[in-house]
Amino acid sequence: MSLKKSPWLLHYDGSSCNGCDIEVLACLTPVYDAERFGVINTGNPRHADLLLLTGSINHQNEEVVRNLYAQMPEPKVVLAVGICATSGGVFADCYNVKGGADKVVPVDVYIPGCAARPEAIIDGIVRALGVLEQKRAAAEKKV
Amino acid sequence: MESLIPALTYLLLAPLAGGLLAGVDRIVSARMQRRVGPPLLQPFYDVAKLFSKGDVEVNGLQYPLALCHLVFMALAGALFFAGGDLLLVIFVFTVAALFLVAAAFSSASPYSFVGAERELIIILAAEPALLIAAAAIYKVAGSLSFLAVAASGTALITRLPGVFLCLVYVLTMKLRKSPFDLSYSHHAHQEIVKGITTDLGGRSLAFIELTHWYENIFLMGLVYLFFAFSLPLGLAAVALTYFLEVLADNTNARVRWQLALSSTWGITLLLAGGNLLALYALGAK
Secondary structure (H helix, E strand, C coil): CHHHHCCEEEEEECCCCCHHHHHHHHCCCCCCCHHHHCCEECCCHHHCCEEEEECCEECCCHHHHHHHHHHCCCCCEEEEECHHHHHCHHHCCCCCEEECHHHCCCCCEEECCCCCCHHHHHHHHHHHHHHHHHHHHHHHHHC | CCCHHHHHHHHHHHHHHHHHHHHHHHHHHHHHCCCCCCCCCHHHHHHHHHHHCCCCCCCCCHHHHHHHHHHHHHHHHHHHHCCCEHHHHHHHHHHHHHHHHHHHHCCCCHHHHHHHHHHHHHHHHHHHHHHHHHHHHHHHHCCCEHHHHHHHCCCHHHHCHHHHHHHHHHHHHHCCCCCCCCCCCCCCCCCCCCHHHCCCCHHHHHHHHHHHHHHHHHHHHHHHHCCCCCHHHHHHHHHHHHHHHHHHHHHCCCCCHHHHHHHHHHHHHHHHHHHHHHHHHHCCC
């Protein structure tokens, strides 16, 4: 129960045009106020429960994303925000682009859109909380 | 035995009161930013979650150091409310803060180091004010014990207005509020990664949050001491002081450490030192 009520998120901008990043920050503004659900935008992977990735994966940010994911404590959930993070979008065929976030880390929730709307991002976060609970339940079963 | 009851009450109820205070703080902050804000019990949800997270210590030292931080802070507050010597309370309070610095220095992260160094600056800045406050309280009330001063009915605030104002200034640092939240802030994404807690997560971070609740209630007790002659006035003073701290937090940008240190020492020298000198000059008992 407590996991669900206190999602702290880490936002990483891979190679996004900043459209999705602005929308992620818009979620925290007075209009959408994601803190109503206990969401805190922390800048620290060790404190984070959710990893929000925007932009496509390329050869330069691949290691960074993997590193950030590894530093987050279990249970953790990854959200691919925007069409670039979900599949590479219009950049998928570029020589320097590897594709979506799922090329390097396991993605649990895909939030498409160009840019993804704040409503969609908040909806995605709420869905991610369900996944987080499932992961914890699965981890407890294993022990 | 009589002093045991307030100490035990503090140990049991301070986390509860401190958590609620943090919840009110977050709602009031949100309203100041025209947001709805989180539920009142959000700080409790956060701490419960941190305890349920996986093991994330980066070395074997962090966890015991964070635990010591909690134990010594609770001890400082319990000593204070039990009527212990105020100088000893301040000493234990500082030791508690140093454990947090040690926990941050034990990791290899440069961000953690920057946070720890800034925390040391905060301790350095705040210490003279606390010690002068203790000396001034002894000069006026003739005792260094919370219970004795409260029972004597001495109106500290009328004799020590400068010391009180200086203490409120220093409180901004200790409550981790802007403009002096150099090493750690509760607000989103404001520091160099996450300041002093960069490498602390899970249960270690939960201990630090709990410690902060103990600390806040102790500091509010210190504010109350100046108005201890009247219970309603004391509680009103505590509420108003905390509100002003939240207001300052939401209306100020963080200052550089040089300004934080020099302004605090300046204010301490002028207000608290001046107040103390005036007491001696006027030959007041």
